[in-house]
Amino acid sequence: MPTTGISLVREHTQQMQLPRFLWVPFELGRPFGAPDEPDFQRRVLRTALELLERDDGPVVLADFPDDAPEIADGGDEGATWVCPVSFRPSQEDRPELVTATLDEMARLAPWHEIYVERRGSAAPPASRLTREQLVKLLGCLAQGETSPEVESDDPLQEWLRLGCDDLRTWYMQAAQGQPRRGSAKALRDWFWRDTAAARLIGSAATTLLEHPDRLVQFLAGRAVVPREYFPDLMPDADSSDWETEGETK
Amino acid sequence: MVRLADIPEVERVHLLAKGCAPFDSRPWVEGTPLSKRRVAIVTSAGLHRVEDQAFSMVDLSYRVIPGSIRADDLTMTHSSVHFDRVGFREDVNLVFPIDRLRELESEGVIGSVADYHYSLMGAGWLPKQIEPTMRELARLLREDEVDAVCLVPV
Numbered sequence: 001m002p003t004t005g006i007s008l009v010r011e012h013t014q015q016m017q018l019p020r021f022l023w024v025p026f027e028l029g030r031p032f033g034a035p036d037e038p039d040f041q042r043r044v045l046r047t048a049l050e051l052l053e054r055d056d057g058p059v060v061l062a063d064f065p066d067d068a069p070e071i072a073d074g075g076d077e078g079a080t081w082v083c084p085v086s087f088r089p090s091q092e093d094r095p096e097l098v099t100a101t102l103d104e105m106a107r108l109a110p111w112h113e114i115y116v117e118r119r120g121s122a123a124p125p126a127s128r129l130t131r132e133q134l135v136k137l138l139g140c141l142a143q144g145e146t147s148p149e150v151e152s153d154d155p156l157q158e159w160l161r162l163g164c165d166d167l168r169t170w171y172m173q174a175a176q177g178q179p180r181r182g183s184a185k186a187l188r189d190w191f192w193r194d195t196a197a198a199r200l201i202g203s204a205a206t207t208l209l210e211h212p213d214r215l216v217q218f219l220a221g222r223a224v225v226p227r228e229y230f231p232d233l234m235p236d237a238d239s240s241d242w243e244t245e246g247e248t249k
Numbered sequence: 250m251v252r253l254a255d256i257p258e259v260e261r262v263h264l265l266a267k268g269c270a271p272f273d274s275r276p277w278v279e280g281t282p283l284s285k286r287r288v289a290i291v292t293s294a295g296l297h298r299v300e301d302q303a304f305s306m307v308d309l310s311y312r313v314i315p316g317s318i319r320a321d322d323l324t325m326t327h328s329s330v331h332f333d334r335v336g337f338r339e340d341v342n343l344v345f346p347i348d349r350l351r352e353l354e355s356e357g358v359i360g361s362v363a364d365y366h367y368s369l370m371g372a373g374w375l376p377k378q379i380e381p382t383m384r385e386l387a388r389l390l391r392e393d394e395v396d397a398v399c400l401v402p403v
Contacts, residue, residue, distance in 0.1 A: 001387050002278040002286075005400030009264060011253060017271040019278075021400075025252055029332020031401050032349070035340030042349045045399070046358060049283055052397050057277035123338060126303065126326050158305055165328040172335045184333065219306065226330040228257040 004051045006031045006044070007061070017059045020051040024064040027184055033068035040069055070183060097203060098139035100196035105131060108174040115177030122173070127162035128152060131170055134163040135197070141204040146211055157219045160208075164201050164224055171197060192229040201225060202233025209237060260331070272376070286397040289363035289390055290314075293371030294337070294344045294403035295327025304370035309382050313389075314366040318347065327370055327403060344403050363395045371403055 003020065007013035008031060010023040024044060026033050032041040047064060054060050116122045127134065129152060140148035141160075152159045172187045182190065192198045201224060208220035225233050253261050280286065295304045297312035303326035304310075314323070320341040325334055336343045347366070353359045367386050369379070390398060 001390060001398055002280050002396060003398045003400055006402060008402050009253070011265060012267065012269040015269040015271065017275060019276065027332065028329070029334075029403055030336050030343055031403060032343050032346050035336045035343045038342070038349065038352075041342050041346055042352055045346050045349045046353060048399060049288065049353070049359065049397070052280070052286065053283055055279060058275035119339065121321060123321065123324055124299065126324055126328070126334075154303075158303070161306065161328045162303070162326060165334060169334045169338065172333055173338070176335065184336070187335070188333065215306070223306075223328070223330060227259045227263065230259075 002052055004048050006048055010061070010063075013061055018061070019057055020054060020060045022048040022051060022062050022064055024068075025066075026068045030068065030184070034070070037069050040066075095139065095143075097142070097196055097200045098135055101135045101138075101200050102132065104196050105135070105170075108171065111177035112170060112174035113177070115173045118177065125163075125166040125170075127154075127159050127166050129159060129163055129166070131167055134167055135200065137163070138200050138204040142200065142207055144207055156213070157216050160204075160216075161219055161223060167197055167201070171195060188226075192226065193232065198225075198229070198233060202229075206234050206236055209234075280396050283359055283397070284357055285360040287361045287363055287393075287395050288350060288359050288397045288399060289393065289395045290345060290347065290350065290366040290399050290401055291369070291386065292345055292366075292401040292403065293327070293369045294325055294401070295370045296323050296325050296341075296345055296368040298322055299324050306370075307373040308370040309374055309379055310370075311382055311386060312368045314345070314347075314368055316347070316362050316364050316366060327372075329372070329403075332403065344401065346401075350399075359397070363390070363393050365389065365393055 005018070005021045007021045007023040008026065008028055013021045013023060022044070024031065024033070032044050034040065044064060047062070051060055051062060125131070129137070129150070133151065137148050137150055137159075147156060150159060154162075168191055171191050175182060175187055175190065205220040205224040208216055211217050211220065221237055230237050253264065256264075296314060297304070298314070298318070299322055301312050304312075323341055323345070325337055325344075342348050345366075347362075350359070350362050354362050367389070369382065
């Protein structure tokens with residue numbers, strides 16, 4: 001079957017010596033550059049498809065020449081995007097962290113409603129749990145409960161990974177509802193550095209490093225908090241102890 | 250963004266440490282001009298119809314995505330701390346460019362859009378482990394008379 005493809009990590013594609021791939025200098029999670037940029041997306045797709053007409057195989061790795069259209073970090077040149085809702089996340093008191101997160105979500109909710117109004121609709125959460133349920137469950141995990149009661153048929157590791165993503169997505173959408181939109185990197189930094197929700201997730205993940213189920217341990221240590229934020233959120237986790245193959249991205 | 254040089258060192262080291270050995274063979278298939286090809290998308294973004302079973306962490310199965318799918322009917326159950334779903338939620342074409350493919354069909358750049366596209370759960374498995382699934386997909390794609398596949402990561 002003739003194939004062409006998009007590569008997000010050029011070094012990997014080069015090592016694997018594959019038939020036809022177009023490397024793009026875009027962020028992970030954005031293989032066609034940016035949302036709501038149909039002309040740009042079409043150009044990326046067309047460039048990848050045109051590799052099908054190349055006859056100089058068996059290895060073709062082309063480079064897309066342009067960066068993705070980027071949302072500026074705020075309106076003023078050089079200014080850093082800052083969420084107008086100010087948080088003072090609690091540090092170590094876990095029940096207080098749950099309260100702080102619920103309070104934080106209440107303050108962000110109007111921005112999320114504006115975001116949904118602007119976008120037309122919001123898809124249901126992938127975990128099928130409400131964010132209030134998730135926050136309370138994370139609080140239970142942070143306090144050492146190994147299998148809190150949950151309205152889900154999925155095992156802990158599944159609702160946990162999807163639920164943490166749901167929470168993060170909801171926060172970022174709320175932030176996108178505000179007048180000054182931030183870049184993906186600014187939003188990521190804001191979420192992981194400045195919110196009580198991130199501290200709650202980090203607190204739960206730290207506790208789960210000692211969970212009796214090894215799959216849950218694996219998830220907690222590798223796929224809940226990005227390694228670059230370990231010093232703040234999971235100081236006890238070892239960011240260097242990673243397997244090299246077959247793990248989650 | 251994002252070249253490896255732009256990402257935090259701890260992530261860069263992690264990515265570069267992954268084993269990405271070449272395959273045993275280097276297949277190379279040519280075909281008719283692009284304007285006559287029937288094109289399908291195969292994505293590792295863990296996409297599926299909202300009512301379908303979610304992907305699990307290490308999942309070797311696939312989900313079929315009808316070519317007529319509406320964006321609101323798709324969800325993503327791949328998860329990673331290294332990307333967010335906000336962009337996908339705003340525009341499914343960011344990871345699954347089905348509207349762009351239809352436009353290229355209208356412009357005559359490609360011959361036609363396949364009736365069925367496919368999604369897998371990226372990461373979590375090695376190429377050898379996913380090979381039986383990919384052989385099954387190749388069979389299904391041939392039955393749909395597809396002669397060009399665009400592989401899309403997330």
